[in-house]
Amino acid sequence: MTAAESVLAGDRLALSRLLTQVENGTESGKATLDSLFKHTGHAHLVGVTGAPGTGKSCLVSQIALEVRKADPALQRSVAIVAVDPSSPFNGGAILGDRVRMRDLAGDPGVFIRSMASRGALGGLANATAGVVQVLDAAGFDLILVETVGAGQSEVDIARLAHTTIVVETPGMGDDIQAIKAGILEIADILVINKADRPGVENTERALRVNLELGYPNGGFHTFIEAGHASQDAASPSLDADVWVPPVLKTVAIESKGIAELVQTIREHREYLVKSGLLALRDRERLNHDFEVLLQERLKQDWLKTTDPSKRDEILSLVFDRKLSPGQAVERLIK
C-alpha cells in the first residue's frame, strides 16, 4: 500500500508519519498530499483561539468528549490540532496534551496532534493548512484547531476554519477597550470560559456592546441568544440570513455549557450550508492556495531564466536608495 492508501484505510501510524512529512514540507509529503486532495472537503473545521490562560485546551477537550458522547450511533470522529507558535518560550503544548490524554485516552475516534513553530510564523500557518487537509482526507468529521492568541495565527486560522470560536475569560480587563476588537471581527461564536468567576457580567456586557457596534442592524437583543438572526418586525430590511455571533458561557473544567456550545457549532454549520457560505468560503480558500502556489512557481521559473548577478546588481541600487523596490522590479522585468 502507498502512504496515501494506508492513511485512507485508517492506519494511525501511517497518518502520524505523513503529518510529520507535511509539517516538514518534504517532497514526498507534498506528493502524498496532492494525491489525497480529492478525498478532502468533508470535515467541519473549527478554530478555537484566545489568549493564554483562557482554558482553550480544556474547552477543546470537552468539545471532543461531548461530540463523541452525544452521538455514539453516528460515531463521529474528532481530530485536535494544537498550534503553539510560542515553543521557544514555554512547554504549554506538551503540558496541555498530557492533561488531554487523561480524558481522551483510549478513544480510537479521537486523534491529537501538536504543532510547534520551528521558526517562521508564516511557515507554521502553511504547515497547519497541510495537516488539516490530511486529517480531512483521513476521514475525521470534526477537526478542532487550537491556537494561542498571538501573532498572525488567528487571522490565518479564521481563513482556514468554517467556524471560529474566540475564548475570553472574566476579569481580563472589564472595560470595552480591553476586548480585542481585531479578534471579535473573526469570531463566529464567542465563549466566556471560567464563567463561574467574578466579573462575568462585565465581560459579557463589554462583548455585547462591541457586537452591537459591529452589527448595528442586527436586531441584536432579539437574536443574540439564539445565535442567529431571524425576521424582526422593528427592522424589516434585516437580512434573515445574517449570523450574529452568539455569546455563550462555559465552565469547561466542570463540563458546563459544553452541550450548548456543540449545538451552536452545529447550528453555525447549518447556517453556512443553507446560506451557501460554506461552498463560497471553501472556494475562496482553494483560490487563495492556488494563487500563492502560482506566484511561487512563476517566481521560480523566472529566477531560472534570470542572471543572478544582474539581480544582485539592481538590488544593491535599492539598498543604496538609488532605486525604489518598484523601480527595481520594472528595470529587471524589462
Next chain:
Amino acid sequence: MTAAESVLAGDRLALSRLLTQVENGTESGKATLDSLFKHTGHAHLVGVTGAPGTGKSCLVSQIALEVRKADPALQRSVAIVAVDPSSPFNGGAILGDRVRMRDLAGDPGVFIRSMASRGALGGLANATAGVVQVLDAAGFDLILVETVGAGQSEVDIARLAHTTIVVETPGMGDDIQAIKAGILEIADILVINKADRPGVENTERALRVNLELGYPNGGFHTFIEAGHASQDAASPSLDADVWVPPVLKTVAIESKGIAELVQTIREHREYLVKSGLLALRDRERLNHDFEVLLQERLKQDWLKTTDPSKRDEILSLVFDRKLSPGQAVERLIK
C-alpha cells in the same frame, strides 16, 4: 512644485494629502512614493505594541514630549502613526488623538497621523509601510508606530521597526502563561506601564522568567538592567553583542520612567548600528518589499498572456476536488 518637492520643503498640507493618497493606494501616490524613496533611510522607526488598555497612546505621547524636550538643540522632529485595525468596533484612535493633541498641540516638530483599517488587515500593513516611508523622506528623525495588539499587525510592525517596544501592565494575569509568548519574541524593549499598580512585581517576575527561557545563555541577571549584554566572566562564550530585552517600568500618565525609556531606545539604536544589524535589517526589509512586488508583477504579466477561460476551467476542477491547487498550477504553466 511637485507634490514630492512640497513634502521635502516641509509643507504639512502636502504631506497630509500625500499620506491619504498612499493610504488609498492611488497611482499618483505610488509614483510620488517612488520619487521620494531616495530620501528615506534616515529616521529611526520605533514600533509600540500591546493589548488595549495598557496605555500605549499615553506612552507614545510621553516619548514624543521627552524627545522634543530633552534635545532642544538638536530639534529632533517626531512623527506618530497610530494604527487601529479595529475601526469598525471602537473609536479608540480618535479619542487617543484628542488626548494627545492637548499635550502636543502647537509643537511644529510633532506630526500625528491616524490610520484605520478599511477592510483587509494585510492591506493595512502595506499602507502603514508606505506612510512610514513618506514620513522618513519628509525628514522626521523619530517615527513612532503604535499598534493595538491584535491580529497580524505586531509581526508586520516588527519587520518594519528598528526598535519594537512591547507594553504590558500589572494584573493582566499574574502567571507566566498569561504573557503572550509570541509577542515576547518580537520585543526589543519590554515596558510595564501603570507600574504604580498592585501586582507589578508578579508581572515583572513573569516577564523575566520568560526572557530567561528565551535567552538561556544571556548571562541574564547581569545584563538585563543595563539593557544590553556585556562580557561576563562566568560565561566566557557569551557573544558581547547579544541584546537582551530590558524590562522597564513606567507610569506614563505621570511622566515617570520616560527619560530612561528614551535613553534605552537610544542605546538600542547604538547597538543596532555598532553590530551592523541596522543595515542588515534595512536590507532584509527592502529585499522583502522587492520580492513581494516582483511576484505581483510576474503574476500580472502572466495573467495577460493566459486565457482566462482556461484558468477558470482548471480552477473549477480544483473546486470539484479533481485537482489539487499544486496540480492545477502545474497544468496551467505547461
